[in-house]
């Protein structure tokens with residue numbers, strides 16, 4: 001699939017005005033986004049997500065490196081590049097509160113150069129798609145937060161750009177509306193071949209709708225892989241072992257030494273060892289340690305891991321293990 005966004009060797013530092021301290025927000029970041037893809041851009045607070053998104057939509061200029069949108073360099077062909085991008089960066093704050101839903105859509109579509117005739121057709125389509133038709137003549141300040149958020153995304157859609165950047169699109173939404181927004185985004189990508197970059201702290205959303213994820217930490221990319229691969233990779237490595245007794249101190253110290261990512265819980269007659277391995281073959285080393293004191297093994301199960309747990313593991317620095325396993 002063709003890359004519609006290319007981020008190559010991008011660096012960005014901020015200078016604090018008073019102390020003159022320099023903060024290297026983005027170190028040396030490169031990644032592509034393919035046409036028709038939903039990409040999740042993730043990272044803990046302060047990782048550099050907003051800086052990256054702002055550079056992609058031309059609000060900030062990189063100190064080094066280049067960003068190309070549909071073949072147009074953001075530095076030398078800025079206007080051409082920007083024509084392909086719309087963004088919802090601050091939730092519903094970009095809406096006109098004293099205009100109706102339909103007036104907001106008309107205003108923003110006109111602003112982005114969509115003709116009146118095309119806009120009329122497009123707006124009706126969006127009102128239906130976003131389930132806002134029954135609210136088309138309602139003032140925005142009378143809508144629920146979920147509806148305002150849906151309208152903000154519909155407005156970004158009305159510009160008919162190839163790429164849509166969404167910062168926390170489901171933040172503060174109830175569960176039902178969050179699912180509705182996810183399914184709308186998936187259908188938009190399929191039906192109109194749009195490309196979406198989502199920045200979110202909600203790992204459920206990422207697991208649900210993103211094909212691929214770029215995880216940034218301290219201004220560097222630590223993972224650029226498909227969500228499916230990451231889930232498979234971590235599932236293979238996570239085990240829950242139920243023992244019909246308890247581990248000796250000697251066994252526990254061997255396990256702690258060789259496998260730092262584990263938890264051990266004692267129950268009345270049993271104990272449970274939950275362990276993450278760098279390679280699935282390491283399970284045999286564990287079994288050897290368990291055999292030492294003839295601790296009876298009742299069950300060995302693969303643990304189901306969700307994307308939230310995977311994200312935390314990657315951020316805590318298990319990425320080197322993940323790469324070793326995937327390569």
Ligand SMILES: Nc1ncnc2c1ncn2[C@@H]1O[C@H](COP(=O)(O)OP(=O)(O)OP(=O)(O)O)[C@@H](O)[C@H]1O
Pocket residue numbers: 014015016023024025043044045046047048049050051052
């Ligand atoms: N205008 C600014 N001036 C100085 N430093 C800044 C500025 N904007 C961001 N930073 C710093 O740059 C780094 C990256 O910030 P950025 O906002 O891109 O991270 P983020 O991943 O979006 O975080 P969050 O999830 O908290 O929004 C952080 O250390 C932040 O403090």
